[in-house]
Amino acid sequence: MDGFSGLLHGFGVALTWHHILLMVIGVLLGILVGVLPGLGAPNGVSLLLPLTFTMDPVAAIILLTSMYWGALFGGSTTSILFNIPGEPSSVATTFDGYPMAQNGRATEALSFAFLSAGFGAIVGVLLITALSGWVTQFALKFSSPEFFGVYFLAFASFVGLSGAPPLKAAVSIALGFSLAAVGMDSVSGSLRLTFGFDVLLAGISFLVAVIGLFGIGELILTIEDGLKLDGIRAKITPRDVLRTAMQMPKHWATLLRSSIVGCWMGITPGGPTAASFMSYGLAKRFSAYRANFGKGEPDGVIAPETADHSAGTSAMLPMMALGLPGSATAAVMLGGLMIWGLNPGPMLFVERPDFVWGLIASMYLGNVVAVVLVLATVPLFASILRIPFAIIGPLIVVVCFIGAYTIAGRPFDLWLALAFGVLGYAFKKLDYPIAPLILAMVIGDKAEDAFRQSMIMSKGSLAIFWSNPLVTSLMLLGLVLLFWPLLGALRQRLRPSRA
Amino acid sequence: MTRRLGMALGFLAAGMAGAAAQGWQPTKPIEFVVTSSPGGGTDNFTRMIQSIIMKYKLIDQPIVVSNKGGGSGAEGYLVSKTAAGDPYKVIFGTNNAYLLPYVAKLGYKFSDLTPVAALALDEFLLWVKADAPYKTAKDYVEAVKAKPETYKMGGSQSKDTDQTLTSILSTVTGAKFIYVPFQGGGAVGTQLAGGHVNSHTNNPNESIGQWKAGQVRPLCVFSPARLPAGPKVTETAGWADIPTCKEAGIPVERFQMPRTVWLPAGTPPGAAQFYEGVLKKVSETPEWQEYITRTVQTGQFLSGDSLKAFVANDDKLSREVFEREGWIVK
Numbered sequence: 102m103d104g105f106s107g108l109l110h111g112f113g114v115a116l117t118w119h120h121i122l123l124m125v126i127g128v129l130l131g132i133l134v135g136v137l138p139g140l141g142a143p144n145g146v147s148l149l150l151p152l153t154f155t156m157d158p159v160a161a162i163i164l165l166t167s168m169y170w171g172a173l174f175g176g177s178t179t180s181i182l183f184n185i186p187g188e189p190s191s192v193a194t195t196f197d198g199y200p201m202a203q204n205g206r207a208t209e210a211l212s213f214a215f216l217s218a219g220f221g222a223i224v225g226v227l228l229i230t231a232l233s234g235w236v237t238q239f240a241l242k243f244s245s246p247e248f249f250g251v252y253f254l255a256f257a258s259f260v261g262l263s264g265a266p267p268l269k270a271a272v273s274i275a276l277g278f279s280l281a282a283v284g285m286d287s288v289s290g291s292l293r294l295t296f297g298f299d300v301l302l303a304g305i306s307f308l309v310a311v312i313g314l315f316g317i318g319e320l321i322l323t324i325e326d327g328l329k330l331d332g333i334r335a336k337i338t339p340r341d342v343l344r345t346a347m348q349m350p351k352h353w354a355t356l357l358r359s360s361i362v363g364c365w366m367g368i369t370p371g372g373p374t375a376a377s378f379m380s381y382g383l384a385k386r387f388s389a390y391r392a393n394f395g396k397g398e399p400d401g402v403i404a405p406e407t408a409d410h411s412a413g414t415s416a417m418l419p420m421m422a423l424g425l426p427g428s429a430t431a432a433v434m435l436g437g438l439m440i441w442g443l444n445p446g447p448m449l450f451v452e453r454p455d456f457v458w459g460l461i462a463s464m465y466l467g468n469v470v471a472v473v474l475v476l477a478t479v480p481l482f483a484s485i486l487r488i489p490f491a492i493i494g495p496l497i498v499v500v501c502f503i504g505a506y507t508i509a510g511r512p513f514d515l516w517l518a519l520a521f522g523v524l525g526y527a528f529k530k531l532d533y534p535i536a537p538l539i540l541a542m543v544i545g546d547k548a549e550d551a552f553r554q555s556m557i558m559s560k561g562s563l564a565i566f567w568s569n570p571l572v573t574s575l576m577l578l579g580l581v582l583l584f585w586p587l588l589g590a591l592r593q594r595l596r597p598s599r600a
Numbered sequence: 601m602t603r604r605l606g607m608a609l610g611f612l613a614a615g616m617a618g619a620a621a622q623g624w625q626p627t628k629p630i631e632f633v634v635t636s637s638p639g640g641g642t643d644n645f646t647r648m649i650q651s652i653i654m655k656y657k658l659i660d661q662p663i664v665v666s667n668k669g670g671g672s673g674a675e676g677y678l679v680s681k682t683a684a685g686d687p688y689k690v691i692f693g694t695n696n697a698y699l700l701p702y703v704a705k706l707g708y709k710f711s712d713l714t715p716v717a718a719l720a721l722d723e724f725l726l727w728v729k730a731d732a733p734y735k736t737a738k739d740y741v742e743a744v745k746a747k748p749e750t751y752k753m754g755g756s757q758s759k760d761t762d763q764t765l766t767s768i769l770s771t772v773t774g775a776k777f778i779y780v781p782f783q784g785g786g787a788v789g790t791q792l793a794g795g796h797v798n799s800h801t802n803n804p805n806e807s808i809g810q811w812k813a814g815q816v817r818p819l820c821v822f823s824p825a826r827l828p829a830g831p832k833v834t835e836t837a838g839w840a841d842i843p844t845c846k847e848a849g850i851p852v853e854r855f856q857m858p859r860t861v862w863l864p865a866g867t868p869p870g871a872a873q874f875y876e877g878v879l880k881k882v883s884e885t886p887e888w889q890e891y892i893t894r895t896v897q898t899g900q901f902l903s904g905d906s907l908k909a910f911v912a913n914d915d916k917l918s919r920e921v922f923e924r925e926g927w928i929v930k
Contacts, residue, residue: 143638147638147665147667150647151647151650151651151654151665154647154651154654154655155651155655240790241790241793241794241795242794243794244791244794244796245780245782245796284670284671285670285671285672285674285704286758287757287758287781287783288758288781289758289759290672290703290704290757290758290759290760290763290781290927291703291704291929292671292704292705292706297705299678299681299706299707302670302671302674302675302678302706302707303668303669303670303671303675304670423786423790432637432638432639433638433639435638435639435786436638436639436640436643436644436647439639439644439805440644440647440648440651442890442894444808444809444812445809446808446809446810446812446813449809509668510666550783554780554781554782557778557779557780558752558778558780558796560749560778
């Protein structure tokens with residue numbers, strides 16, 4: 102069964118009251134776990150997993166995926182309102198979403214985020230529908246050198262333009278790399294940088310770092326700026342939501358580019374977090390209002406959100422077709438698939454078309470349900486900003502620490518979050534960029550593994566990165582993006598001489 | 601703590617005269633610690649047991665599953681140290697429970713664990729890409745011997761079962777591979793299907809989908825006897841059609857990975873027996889049989905002396921490899 106007929110069959114499976122009710126429940130639960138930093142989609146889904154043991158697989162996967170969509174939307178909410186990313190993949194949303202909220206444009210920022218997220222998700226599902234037969238072949242072309250190429254591309258597209266002094270960006274990246282290296286090294290199987298402390302065995306959770314660097318660091322800054330005791334006065338009407346929706350078509354270029362980046366990263370699979378960073382970097386590079394990025398530029402919200410969601414949805418395809426999870430949440434669902442008695446892999450499409458196409462159809466419906474539900478709650482969420490800081494500040498601290506504790510249930514993570522809070526404060530005071538550190542923490546480890554696996558394969562020859570057209574074009578594209586600022590400067594210098 | 605436990609035990613003994621013979625009973629929620637991340641083989645093993653216990657109400661208390669897969673699972677086994685004597689922490693793993701402390705300097709020793717039971721043995725097979733020219737395992741090994749250190753063997757981690765088996769294979773046959781560690785059996789499977797490595801030693805469950813789809817095919821199984829015949833996996837072949845490696849001319853008699861359950865050391869007397877009893881019942885349910893058949897493992901319930909003997913033997917075999925490869929940390 103292929104493409105269109107499969108999809109129609111899928112809608113037949115997914116469109117029952119029972120399933121739609123499950124979607125609504127899943128999305129609402131998801132928004133809840135997404136709003137709480139640290140809890141996040143992977144934890145939420147694994148908490149819900151035991152409940153699905155007795156359900157039929159289609160209903161179970163609809164519940165879990167709907168929760169995933171809800172969590173992705175919820176994660177953007179806190180990024181924009183409090184500068185605390187509820188999900189790792191919504192870190193990039195804070196860069197412009199939070200300044201927008203600070204300037205009294207919270208409703209606009211939230212609506213932009215949700216609408217572009219919905220757009221990204223739908224593009225992702227359309228892609229899955231169209232490519233379901235072909236993508237498995239493409240994904241099989243990826244080995245360690247190609248993966249390194251993808252991560253290199255993500256780094257290059259983001260780093261070349263961070264705007265900060267190159268040396269400071271390098272310090273930030275180096276710190277991120279070393280933090281990512283803590284724990285068991287999967288290539289050599291030995292422990293690194295744990296200094297004999299058992300608590301460091303599992304490595305430093307990226308989420309704890311994010312909660313500290315953003316949430317707590319931001320609070321310390323706010324307190325230093327003098328306690329502004331009243332909240333932001335923002336008039337919120339449901340009409341604002343509608344007005345923002347009307348503006349969406351103007352951002353078609355960003356939407357399109359970010360969807361492509363997202364789908365690419367979801368399928369390859371580089372993951373939604375890398376996708377959102379990369380897409381933000383590209384949006385900044387191609388924008389006419391580049392100077393406005395980081396100060397509340399709508400494109401800076403639209404780009405990461407679109408990419409995040411299109412990556413999140415398209416990551417379901419490698420999960421089903423190859424048993425290769427493209428995100429942490431997909432990994433949890435993969436476990437679910439096996440418990441329900443399904444074998445993920447190329448044959449899943451042939452053996453259980455009702456499951457596969459039911460899931461794909463539910464992704465269309467689930468995302469529409471999710472967008473409607475979250476848009477309806479925008480005024481509610483945005484009005485949180487009107488609560489005075491004296492009340493909301495302590496609440497944020499509590500939520501941050503609960504979040505940090507929930508990740509792994511380790512008291513040590515609380516101290517770590519506090520330490521990262523201080524680090525985040527210092528970074529901002531000394532004008533060091535935080536984003537490169539986060540990026541290095543997220544994909545530094547994977548990039549390193551991919552590089553070393555490639556080196557083992559080629560017995561130490563770098564030529565492996567030029568060994569086939571795919572990896573060569575990835576590396577070339579990465580190099581071009583990395584040196585883009587230099588090329589730009591060169592062009593400017595050449596132009597007067599030609600005249 | 602112990603007094604409260606004693607009191608609880610007293611209550612139970614008074615309340616349930618019939619159950620008095622069973623001794624220790626749980627009186628609060630139990631945590632199942634998984635020594636792998638979500639989605640891995642150990643995770644499936646644990647959650648399957650949890651779902652069977654829930655279905656048949658084998659334990660009256662709620663069960664929470666938590667994943668502590670950091671440091672190749674060491675994070676989970678460390679619970680035995682941090683929660684020493686706590687009978688409400690049940691640890692689920694493999695043979696890495698006793699092998700990990702050899703290869704990494706960790707905060708726990710094997711003696712910090714109380715063995716409860718092993719429920720299954722996961723099998724290892726030698727897989728190659730479906731269109732590879734080798735008919736038999738012997739053919740493949742000869743090809744590798746002809747060109748040492750050019751053939752790539754993919755594995756799911758470093759210094760774990762896959763690399764140990766690769767090392768044994770090299771020593772026994774003289775074929776030298778390049779071992780490339782990836783993250784997990786799923787990733788390794790995809791690498792072989794894409795032709796980026798030449799072979800791997802995945803468990804049946806990790807590669808059944810790709811075998812069915814005609815992307816990879818097994819050459820032999822590292823088991824003393826052929827796998828049980830089930831429904832055909834591909835058009836022409838089923839698990840029982842795969843020769844044992846010994847039949848195929850590779851003198852490796854047996855290499856299997858036990859799926860094990862542990863408690864911290866120093867738990868109250870009777871706690872280990874309680875869980876052993878529950879797990880025994882789990883292993884006799886049709887759902888468990890279905891899981892074993894579907895994942896093509898060998899269902900074998902080991903506890904007490906049989907478990908000790910298995911561990912001692914497995915430990916000796918692996919230790920020899922670790923010493924030869926120089927993996928042991930001082």
